[in-house]
Amino acid sequence: MPEDVPADELNIGLLLYIPYRALEERVFAALAEAGYGDVTPAQARVFQRIGPNGSRLTDLAAAAQITKQTAGFLVDRLERARYVERIPDPTDARARLVRVTERGAATIPIGARVIAEIEAEWAAHLGQRRMAQLRAALTRLREITDPYR
Amino acid sequence: MPEDVPADELNIGLLLYIPYRALEERVFAALAEAGYGDVTPAQARVFQRIGPNGSRLTDLAAAAQITKQTAGFLVDRLERARYVERIPDPTDARARLVRVTERGAATIPIGARVIAEIEAEWAAHLGQRRMAQLRAALTRLREITDPYR
DNA sequence: ACATTTCAGTCAGTGTAACTGACCATATTA
DNA sequence: TAATATGGTCAGTTACACTGACTGAAATGT
Numbered sequence: 001m002p003e004d005v006p007a008d009e010l011n012i013g014l015l016l017y018i019p020y021r022a023l024e025e026r027v028f029a030a031l032a033e034a035g036y037g038d039v040t041p042a043q044a045r046v047f048q049r050i051g052p053n054g055s056r057l058t059d060l061a062a063a064a065q066i067t068k069q070t071a072g073f074l075v076d077r078l079e080r081a082r083y084v085e086r087i088p089d090p091t092d093a094r095a096r097l098v099r100v101t102e103r104g105a106a107t108i109p110i111g112a113r114v115i116a117e118i119e120a121e122w123a124a125h126l127g128q129r130r131m132a133q134l135r136a137a138l139t140r141l142r143e144i145t146d147p148y149r
Numbered sequence: 150m151p152e153d154v155p156a157d158e159l160n161i162g163l164l165l166y167i168p169y170r171a172l173e174e175r176v177f178a179a180l181a182e183a184g185y186g187d188v189t190p191a192q193a194r195v196f197q198r199i200g201p202n203g204s205r206l207t208d209l210a211a212a213a214q215i216t217k218q219t220a221g222f223l224v225d226r227l228e229r230a231r232y233v234e235r236i237p238d239p240t241d242a243r244a245r246l247v248r249v250t251e252r253g254a255a256t257i258p259i260g261a262r263v264i265a266e267i268e269a270e271w272a273a274h275l276g277q278r279r280m281a282q283l284r285a286a287l288t289r290l291r292e293i294t295d296p297y298r
Numbered sequence: 299a300c301a302t303t304t305c306a307g308t309c310a311g312t313g314t315a316a317c318t319g320a321c322c323a324t325a326t327t328a
Numbered sequence: 329t330a331a332t333a334t335g336g337t338c339a340g341t342t343a344c345a346c347t348g349a350c351t352g353a354a355a356t357g358t
Contacts, residue, residue, distance in 0.1 A: 011264050012271075013172045014197060015287035020165040021214060022294035027162070042344060048163060058306060065170060068307065070345055077343090094306045094353045115160050122161075125293050126286055134286040137279050138164035144274050145171035191315055207335055217336065219316055226314090243324045243335045 023118055030114040036107050038081050044111075046074045047083065047104065054097030056089065063148045083107065172267055179263040185256050187230050193260075195223045196232065196253065203246030205238065212297040232256065 024041055031039055039047070049055065049063040061071035075098055078084045083104035089095035100108075123131035142149065173190055180188055188196070198204065198212040210220035224247055227233045232253035238244035249257075272280035291298065 010288070010291070011197075011261075012268055012284060012287070013169055013176070013264065015284065015291065016165050016169040016172070017194075019287065019290045019294040020162055020169060022296075023162045023165070040343070045166075048160075056306075066344090067346065069309090069347085072308070073344070089306090092306080092354075096307085112160075115162065119161055121293065122290060126289055130282070130286050130289075133279070133282055134290075135161060135164065137275055137283040137286075138161070138168065139159070140275055140279075141168045141271060141283075142159070142164065144270070145168040147171075189314070205335070215315090216317065218318085218338090221337070222315070238335090241325075241335075245336085 019122075023115065026118060027111050027114050031107060031110055034107075034110050036110070039083065039107070040077075043074050043078050043083075046071060047078060047100070050084065050098055050100050054087065054099035056095050057098060058095075060098060065147070078104070168271075172264065175267055176260050176263050180256060180259055183256075183259050185259070188232065188256070189226075192223050192227050192232075195220060196227060196249070199233065199247055199249055203236065203248035205244050206247060207244075209247060214296070227253070 028039070028041065028044075031037065046060050046064050046066075049060050055063075057071050057075060058068055060075070061068040064071065066074075075084060075086070079086060082101055084098050085101050086096045086098055089097050119131070122134075126134065177188070177190065177193075180186070195209050195213050195215075198209050204212075206220050206224060207217055209224070210217040213220065215223075224233060224235070228235060231250055233247050234250050235245045235247055238246050268280070271283075275283065
């Protein structure tokens with residue numbers, strides 16, 4: 001990912017990464033302060049993808065673009081910390097559904113609140129209109145960059 | 150980083166992360182194909198921050214938001230693979246400057262070309278105008294999200 | 299109905315990349 | 329010149345990513 005860096009024209013990858021990283025850091029600081037200091041970014045990236053009725057490990061792996069082994073490792077951690085649970089999949093005896101527990105669900109509004117806060121700060125810096133455009137552009141970009149969707 | 154996911158309104162963090170990840174993957178595939186298969190994303194994130202006249206380890210660590218130990222570890226790898234070299238800092242006997250080697254510099258146009266390609270694809274999908282707005286918004290966002298800058 | 303193939307998930311093993319804490323040597327400051 | 333700050337390394341731990349090999353259940357094709 002190297003590129004010439006003429007002081008202001010960073011490559012688009014780094015430009016995406018920098019705010020992502022800043023947001024991530026704030027969210028995890030808030031979670032830690034609320035007593036959820038054991039969740040890690042990698043765990044959260046999987047957690048985020050769990051559907052309302054639970055998701056299969058394989059699907060989580062695909063969505064997060066990691067191997068099923070890695071997904072299994074992360075879900076193990078989340079399970080031991082009681083953020084998720086595994087229940088049998090009634091439609092397929094091979095599979096199990098990873099489901100968010102009550103404790104897991106409790107973290108969601110905390111994250112959501114910080115993210116809303118950050119978005120407000122960003123909107124204040126960019127202006128409401130540009131912030132909306134940014135979100136719209138990224139959402140459209142997802143159509144061609146999210147292999148799962 | 151958890152958040153409600155109403156099917157289309159993903160949180161802004163994930164929206165930033167998805168295209169970042171897609172770009173990263175393409176760049177590393179291209180580098181691998183060109184015979185530079187040993188560079189890793191973490192190494193590249195440090196490499197990218199090296200200034201034209203070399204940079205100190207501490208500065209690289211700050212810019213990449215990692216500890217100096219981690220930065221040292223990554224630079225060791227880059228050095229062993231001959232992408233960078235360490236020379237004494239003439240202005241401070243404690244410090245050394247990490248500098249891009251010829252071999253390291255050779256990777257830059259490869260990455261740049263793929264990134265240009267991807268940006269063209271994204272521009273085709275969003276339209277030139279929106280792509281320019283996206284870049285502009287992200288660049289401005291950097292003002293409040295890049296603790297180094 | 300049964301053999302084959304596909305699919306969900308685990309086990310085992312490896313390497314990379316992140317952290318903390320302790321430390322040394324040189325620079326800077328009081 | 330004594331105290332403190334800074335640049336960097338050493339040692340140790342943990343997390344997370346991969347590949348390859350495997351088990352058991354499901355779907356598919358004779």
